[in-house]
Every structure is written in structure tokens, then in C-alpha cells.
Amino acid sequence: QVQLVESGGGLVQAGGSLRLSCAASGRTFSMYAMGWFRQAPGKERELVGAISRSGISTSYADSVKGRFTISRDNAKNTVYLQMSSLKPEDTGVYYCAADFQFSTGVLTSAGEYEYWGQGTQVTVSS
Numbered sequence: 001q002v003q004l005v006e007s008g009g010g011l012v013q014a015g016g017s018l019r020l021s022c023a024a025s026g027r028t029f030s031m032y033a034m035g036w037f038r039q040a041p042g043k044e045r046e047l048v049g050a051i052s053r054s055g056i057s058t059s060y061a062d063s064v065k066g067r068f069t070i071s072r073d074n075a076k077n078t079v080y081l082q083m084s085s086l087k088p089e090d091t092g093v094y095y096c097a098a099d100f101q102f103s104t105g106v107l108t109s110a111g112e113y114e115y116w117g118q119g120t121q122v123t124v125s126s
Helices: none
Strands: 004-007 010-013 018-024 032-039 046-051 058-060 068-073 078-083 092-100 120-125
Touching (some): 058 068
Antiparallel strands (some): 004 018, 068 078
């Protein structure tokens, strides 16, 4: 079992940057595929980015490609989401997710993840 705690959210102007962090408990972080999802008011939760256990493979939503970067540091049990060129439509609650995996691929569907953090609010003003 793993517990996830997100941090780094806040209010930023359009065009600005933020870095989200997700700290995971436990000793087997490197066995978990990780993902960042977001949910805007009245909308379904959607994938932002996903990363494989080793960090070699990543996947992004089309809406954030070229602007967001997901990375992980397995020695620090932490996954990051670097967000640049932020837009008002990036506003939402951002969630970190984890799933124990023997495979080395990425998971892009919310239903594939077992563990979730409590979320951190990101608000981008125009």
C-alpha cells in the first residue's frame, strides 16, 4: 500500500509556471507506475501525464504536450509535474495516482490506478 501527498499547487497568471510534487510513502516506490490527473468543475477527471516505473516512458494529454513534463525520482519516492505556459483552461484539482506494476509501461486510464492523493488546486488567471 502507498500513500500519496501532493504539493505545489496555487494561483498563477496565464503564461506562468508551477511545479507539482507528489511524495509517496513506502519502500517500493520504483514498483509503481505513476500518473497525474486533473479535474475541473463540472468535468470528468482526465489524464495529464503518466510515467513508467523507471521513468523511461511517459505519456501526455494532447492539451499539455510541449508545456508539461512528468518526471520521477525513485530515490526520493517523488513524482513531479512541471507545468509551463499555463492557460486558464489548465485550472483544476490535480491528483497524483499510483498503481503497483510488474510491467514497465505507462497507465493512461484513471481506472487503472488503485491509489490516489487528496489533490492540489491549480488556478490559472487570465
